[in-house]
């Protein structure tokens with residue numbers, strides 16, 4: 001089977017994807033600097049602790065492991081943080097990616113799956129959002145991803161680097177059978193914070209109740225991390241099969257408000273979620289829901305987790321341990 005390099009493979013979506021790649025028989029090498037990832041999320045022999053900025057070492061790793069394709073997750077991901085530290089986000093997410101692409105060019109590797117985001121769309125004019133919608137980020141995080149996406153267009157044209165850019169909507173859930181879960185430090189994501197509030201009794205804050213949505217809270221498309229991982233495998237297979245560069249949204253096509261997610265957490269845990277209402281969080285669009293029909297039609301992908309309760313239930317055991 002093919003040799004695949006996964007950058008950021010010790011992180012949340014990365015580790016779930018590594019698990020599925022290994023299950024399917026790929027030879028997987030993980031590159032991670034462990035700045036936010038976890039050593040125990042990846043089998044020890046597969047993990048190479050290295051910075052993306054060390055172009056020479058990454059080049060040598062690609063050559064030594066005879067890598068045929070790269071899945072590139074390694075990046076900073078917090079929207080709120082990106083509005084406070086934009087320089088750090090641009091350096092890490094844009095310069096880090098360019099260092100990787102230089103290493104790939106030096107090693108002769110020309111297939112890439114890139115972690116992009118719905119944040120590239122900013123405040124979309126209509127939902128569900130197709131891939132053809134305008135790229136207009138409203139926060140630095142989204143801008144870093146849009147910048148790398150644009151660079152990839154040129155690298156395809158100038159160097160023949162074939163890439164699949166996957167624009168994730170809201171990754172969530174966990175794979176308890178694989179012993180994998182979400183462990184961001186600090187945690188900023190809605191579902192883990194709702195579950196934390198249930199476990200600790202400390203209220204979480206709902207950011208904004210005056211959005212132009214039916215109940216006033218933001219609407220997002222929550223996609224299970226295993227369904228996201230499956231999309232990466234479909235993308236790898238597409239590229240290894242000689243497929244051309246593509247961009248795909250990855251979401252379920254169903255939007256849920258913050259209040260609806262809270263209700264799903266109460267239904268799954270059987271407990272009330274202590275919460276308070278706060279101001280809007282800077283950089284949050286009102287509604288982001290994917291039109292992922294292109295991914296379904298072109299790569300035969302479809303989400304298995306279409307119920308919010310099932311998604312929350314998959315995260316509940318690990319979140320109970322995490323916050324106890």
Ligand code: UDP
Nearest residue numbers: 079188189190193205206207218258281284
């Ligand atoms: N959210 C919230 N309280 C929190 C964390 C998130 O109300 O403590 C809201 C946030 O404003 C957004 C939604 O939950 O509308 C999803 O946020 P998350 O950070 O999970 O993902 P993002 O949409 O930023 O990728």
